[in-house]
Every structure is written in C-alpha cells, then in structure tokens.
Amino acid sequence: MAKSVLVIGGGPAGLGAAMILGRLGIPTILVEKEDRLGGSPILNHYHTLIPRKLKPEQVLGPYIKEVESNPNVQVKLKTELSACEGEPGSYKVTLSNGETHEVGAIVVATGFEHFDPRRKGELGYGLYPDVITNLELEQMFSKEGRLYRPSNGQLPKRVAFVFCVGSRDRQLGVTNVHCCRYGCALSGLQAMEIRQHYPDVDVFCYYMDVRTYGTWEYPFYWAPQEQYGVRYVRGRIAEITYSPADGRLRVKHEDTIVQRPSEVPMDLVVLVLGMEPSAGTKKVAKILGLAQDPDSKFLVPSEDSGSNIISNKPGIFIAGACKGPIDIESSLSEGEAAGAEAAAFVGAKVTV
Amino acid sequence: MAIHERSLVEPERIVRKERLVIDGVDVSGDWNLIILPRVINDYDLDFAKEIINSPDGKTITQCYQCSYCTASCPVHNYWDERYNPRHFIHLARLGLIDELQKRADVMWRCVSCHKCTHRCPKGVLVEEVLKVILRTMAKKGLIDEYPSKKFDKFFTESVLEYGRIEDGELLFGWIEKQGYNVVKDPILKKPIPFLGETPEWLKQLVMKPIKSMNVSFLVLNAKHMLFHPRTKNWNKFKQVLRKVMQEEGALT
Numbered sequence: 266m267a268k269s270v271l272v273i274g275g276g277p278a279g280l281g282a283a284m285i286l287g288r289l290g291i292p293t294i295l296v297e298k299e300d301r302l303g304g305s306p307i308l309n310h311y312h313t314l315i316p317r318k319l320k321p322e323q324v325l326g327p328y329i330k331e332v333e334s335n336p337n338v339q340v341k342l343k344t345e346l347s348a349c350e351g352e353p354g355s356y357k358v359t360l361s362n363g364e365t366h367e368v369g370a371i372v373v374a375t376g377f378e379h380f381d382p383r384r385k386g387e388l389g390y391g392l393y394p395d396v397i398t399n400l401e402l403e404q405m406f407s408k409e410g411r412l413y414r415p416s417n418g419q420l421p422k423r424v425a426f427v428f429c430v431g432s433r434d435r436q437l438g439v440t441n442v443h444c445c446r447y448g449c450a451l452s453g454l455q456a457m458e459i460r461q462h463y464p465d466v467d468v469f470c471y472y473m474d475v476r477t478y479g480t481w482e483y484p485f486y487w488a489p490q491e492q493y494g495v496r497y498v499r500g501r502i503a504e505i506t507y508s509p510a511d512g513r514l515r516v517k518h519e520d521t522i523v524q525r526p527s528e529v530p531m532d533l534v535v536l537v538l539g540m541e542p543s544a545g546t547k548k549v550a551k552i553l554g555l556a557q558d559p560d561s562k563f564l565v566p567s568e569d570s571g572s573n574i575i576s577n578k579p580g581i582f583i584a585g586a587c588k589g590p591i592d593i594e595s596s597l598s599e600g601e602a603a604g605a606e607a608a609a610f611v612g613a614k615v616t617v
Numbered sequence: 618m619a620i621h622e623r624s625l626v627e628p629e630r631i632v633r634k635e636r637l638v639i640d641g642v643d644v645s646g647d648w649n650l651i652i653l654p655r656v657i658n659d660y661d662l663d664f665a666k667e668i669i670n671s672p673d674g675k676t677i678t679q680c681y682q683c684s685y686c687t688a689s690c691p692v693h694n695y696w697d698e699r700y701n702p703r704h705f706i707h708l709a710r711l712g713l714i715d716e717l718q719k720r721a722d723v724m725w726r727c728v729s730c731h732k733c734t735h736r737c738p739k740g741v742l743v744e745e746v747l748k749v750i751l752r753t754m755a756k757k758g759l760i761d762e763y764p765s766k767k768f769d770k771f772f773t774e775s776v777l778e779y780g781r782i783e784d785g786e787l788l789f790g791w792i793e794k795q796g797y798n799v800v801k802d803p804i805l806k807k808p809i810p811f812l813g814e815t816p817e818w819l820k821q822l823v824m825k826p827i828k829s830m831n832v833s834f835l836v837l838n839a840k841h842m843l844f845h846p847r848t849k850n851w852n853k854f855k856q857v858l859r860k861v862m863q864e865e866g867a868l869t
Contacts, residue, residue: 467662487739491679494669496710499682520657522682522707523716527657 267355267369268292270607273346273549276304277593278374278585280328281600282607286372287335289608294366295332296344298545302329304376305586306593312406313458314593315450316481324593345545349552353580354611369611370580371553372603373564375546377586380431380441380539388430388536389505395514396505396534399426399448402455412463414533416512421532424459425516426452426470427502431539433473439560441539446590448537450477453485453495455535460493468495469531471502471518500527505534539590546587553581563589574603582606626652661712667753668709674749679739680706686733686743692726699723702733702743709750714759717750724751725763767794773868777855780848785810785841792816802843810842 268291272283275297286293299308306314306321307329314324332338341360348359351367359365379400382390390396394415397405405412414421431437432445449472456468470489475497477486489495500518506528507514513530520527542563550557556565556577564583566573576583584603585596620626630653637649668674680703687693687703700723708716717724724747733743754760768791775787789808792815793799800813811820827835848854862868 487679487681490681494678497681498711520711520713522704523657523713525655525657525716529657529659 267367268611269294269366269368270370270372270604270611271296271346271356271358271366271368272372272374272604274304274374274376274545274585274587275299275302275340275342276374276376276585277306277325277328277596278376278587278600278603279304279372280325280332281597282372282374282582282584282604283332283338283340283600284328284335285601285604286608287332287338289605290337291608291611293338294341294368295338296341296346296360298343298345300342302332302340302342309379309400310404310407312403313454315447315454316484316592317594318454324597328597346549346552353578356580370582370607372600372607373546373549373553373555373576373581373583373587374585374600374603375549375587376543377540377546377590378543380541382430382536382538384437385430385434385536387504388427388502388534389507389514390536393505393507393514395421395532396536398430398536398538399451399455400538402535406455406458412459412466412533420463421466423467423469423531424456424533424535425502425529425531426456426468426535426537427505427516428452428470428472428475428537429501429539430536431541434539440541440562443539443561443563443589444476445537445539446476446478447592448539449475450481450485450592452535452537453477453489456495457489457493460489460495468493469529470495470497471500471516472497473499473501498522502534540586542587549587554578555581555583558589561589563587572602574599574606580607580610582610620650620652630655657713661714664712664714664753664757665710668746668749671749671753673742673745674753676741677706677710677746677749680710680741681739682707683738685736685738686741689732689736691730691732692728696726697723700726702727702747705747705750706741706743709746709753714754717754718759721754721760724754724760777859778847779845780851780855781846783841783845785838786845788819792819805845807845 270286270291270293272279272293272295275295279295280302283293283295301307303325307325311321314321333340345361346358347361349356351357354369356368356371357365358368382388382398388396397415413419428448431441432443432448434441452470456470459466459468475486490497499521502516502518504517505514506517513532514534515528516531516534517528542561546564547562550564557563558565564587566583566588567575567577573588574582574584582603584599585591632651632653634649636645668677682703684703687701690702692700699720727744727747729744731744737743751760755762771791771794772787775783786807789799789810793808797816798814799808801807802809
C-alpha cells in the first residue's frame, strides 16, 4: 500500500488536511489550481470572517505558513487532478502538469463558488451600478476601506441587504434549493460594520427568515438590531428598479407583516449570494466517481457512515464546502479530521 | 369608468374629478378615474428615531416579532384584533405612520396589565414602548390625545388647588365639565353636590353607601364638600410644586 496522501484543493479544508498530514509525518501532495494557497477567503479578499470576526490572514496565515514550510508536504500550484486509476490503497493519479503519483488515500476539498446574480435578472445586477454583491462589499471594505455608491462614489444614506439571492429558489431549477448557511450571519456582521463606521447610514435587511443558527443568534442577529440599530423587514425583494428622478434605487417587495406592497428608495443594494459547488468539485466527482446530490451536485457522504467526511469510495475523504455550504472554522476542522482519517487509512504508524 | 367591487377599494384611494384637462386634452367623463396604489413609498425614520432615542422606548429595537405579547394581550384576545402590540412595534420601528393612524381609535385601549412586558422573551418593555409610540404620535399631532387625559388634568389641578383629593369637588366639577347643569354656591363659585342636575347612575351609585354610612362621617363629608378645606400651609407649597412641575414639563 502506498503511504502518501493526495489533497485536492488549497482552501481552508485542504489546508487543514495537509497541515495534519504534514504533522503526522505522512508524505502529502497538495494540488491547487490557482497560483496561491488560501482558497476563497484569500483569493476573493474577504474582509472579516464569521463567527470570530478575524481577518482571513489571521485565520489562514498560520496554516499556509506551516503547510508551505513542512518538508512532508509538496505544494503544487496551478495544478489540477486530471485522471485517477487503481483501487483503494493504491490510487494512481495523473496531474495536469503530467506528473503521476501513487497515493494511498485522497482528501477532496474542492470547495464552492459564489452564485452569479446575473441569473436573477429582476434584481438588476449588472444593470444598475449601485446593486452590488456581498462579495463586492467585502472587497470594498478590504481593498478600499470605505463604503460608497459605485455610481457616484458618495456615501449612501440607506443600504439594503437582499437575503437568499441564489438560495432556496426553485425558479433557478433544482440546483439552488438549499440554504447558504452563512448569508444571514455575514449580513448581520457587514451591517454592524457599516453602522459602526457610518452611524448615519440606515441599514435594512430584507429576509424571509433569519437563520443565524446555534450560537450565532446573539452576535449576528440580536446585536445588529439591539446595539447597532439595523432594521429587519420580512419580505423577499422581488424586483429592483431605478428612478432617474432622484437617482436612487427602489426595492419592490411586500412587507409581509404589514401586508402591503412597498417600493422603498435605497442608495446601495447588497445581494447576499448563495453557494454552488465549484467547477472543480463537479470535475473531481466525475474523475473519482464520488456520489453527488442529484439536485445541487454537491458531494454527499457515504450512506453507511455517520461521519460526513467519509465518501462512498474507500480511501477518499471529502471535507469543506464541496459537500455543501459551510463556514470557515468548520471547514478547517473537517479538513483536519479528513487528514487524520486519511493518515489512519494509509496505515501510518504515528509516534509522539 | 365604473369600479366593479367598489367595496374592495378604500374610498380615500379613489380620485375622481368632474372636469379634468391634461396637456390641453379634456379627459372629463368616465376616463379620469384614478385608483391610488396601496404601495408603501417610504419609511419615516425620524419618527422611529425619536422613539428609539427616548429613555423608555429604547427596548423597541429588541423586538423580533414573535407575537408572544399579542397572544397574551387581553385587549387583543377579548376586544379588537386591530389592537396588536407586536404590529404597533413593527409599524413604529419603520415609521409607517399612515398604518398607525388607521388604528388610532383602538391604540389607547391598553389596560396596563403588563402581561406583554412580563412575558416578552426579548425583554422588550412592551407596555412602556407602546406608551412612547402614543406620546410621540400625540406630540406630532398624528393622533388625538387620550380622552382620559382630560380627567387626569382636572384631577391634577384639583390636587394642586387643595393639597388633597377633594372627592365632591372632583366629582361634581367633572360632571359640570361634561355639560350637566349644576348649582353653584354664590361665594366660592363651586358646584354644590346633588342640588342641580345629577346623572341617574351617580344617584344610584351614592345611595347605597350613604344609607350605610356613619352619621358623623356623613356630616364631615358634607362639610368638606361645601367648604373645601386645604392642607395646612398649602399656598406656599403649591407655588413651589407648580414651578417644579412646570420646569419638568409635567403640567403640559
């Protein structure tokens, strides 16, 4: 049996797996299709991460440093998996750079991608410059450090968050009926950041229900309202229009508590994007023959196992957002668990 | 143009003119009827801010619209569904004033049982918050003052005058204010109890206690009703009290 492990994906889950495997002294190959490690939080310039309100560099920096400096881990950037043969315990994998390796186990951590809001034409993304995504708002904070309306560069008086764009939506087909899990909490955090730095800006969150599950309830749902005066209005935004008379946007919805239609002026509208499996996830699932959810195409764990990192193929472990929406701290710990499982699978003798 | 199912459209949303000319074109007749939409066009956030910034209205931001308060509210449960504390909080927080005004006739009907405040899972002081909403609306002229406020003022004035609660004066002075033709004594110009016009319910109400009352107590009461005694040294104290109350805005 081969003693090395292949980790596919250099995001939080992949880094967690590679770090544990490196520490356990197992020869590890980490492939990442982009030119740097860190995954979506680093590549997309996230500003602050839920739930601990730390910067991506603070969270992922130590992982990247340890993975890059550990002699047991070979990091291969701009590389993807192109083929896989063999059987559990000795998979012969071919990479896009032509190399072939024999590995005992594989950790799949190929992640997600953000929903493309152009598919919801009624929300006017791409048509009106002041309709932005929550990813663009993160980048506005992290790259430019200020809040402004893209149309004129000025501070907005009112900001609206539109929840569930590309989530829980059968109109997009069966692929997007799941909840994105992070959107409610991140919107609460972004709204608090806006109110903290610009107390005169009024912030509205348009929701169907607020899913700041578990211990996130207080910090990301109650605190925005009680401490920062963020307003929550129940009703899904059905249409965004632009009024040339005053240069402001109108968000059309029904206030379901008042039971009246509303068209309220807003200066900046932030679409809270859902998560979809990344192209890499779909490709790797095909190459490795992993089970996928028939609707969303996210990877699904083995039906026989209670653990969600065990895949339907022995010796292949799945971690992070390739299995469905997940937050970063859980992604890291799933990666670490998958790394430990892979180490046990290749029969490593670990001495402390 | 005729409106079918007119009952579905509130009369204030129907705009119709006898004669109408738009851009030089006479559109009088059946074609100038407009039904205004039901759409909410904006929030009045200044109204909402005034409530949030008042000391007893702060907890309005804590509400998450679970309706524990409304489910517990006796006014909502036994009287009128339009009295809905949870809904008032939502409307006030967004400053949807026209919706609040639609409920102006029921909004004063809180019986202050405080079930809402004691049960609220988010710690909203519901009863206080509703009073702030009403106070703010009254201050801005968006709602008529609570009718019982008139009695409260009369009561305060009476206490300020004598330094004590003077039942006879309070009762018959109030009856006089209600338009009954009472008989006044020529010197003090105060109504003399039961001499003039007296409501029937009051006669019935007082007959029973009077029958069972101790004679000396009855005489004492009658004496007070005629001569209006004051608390000792009240005149000096009254001036100070009135000044302080005026400064604190408690007399408005």
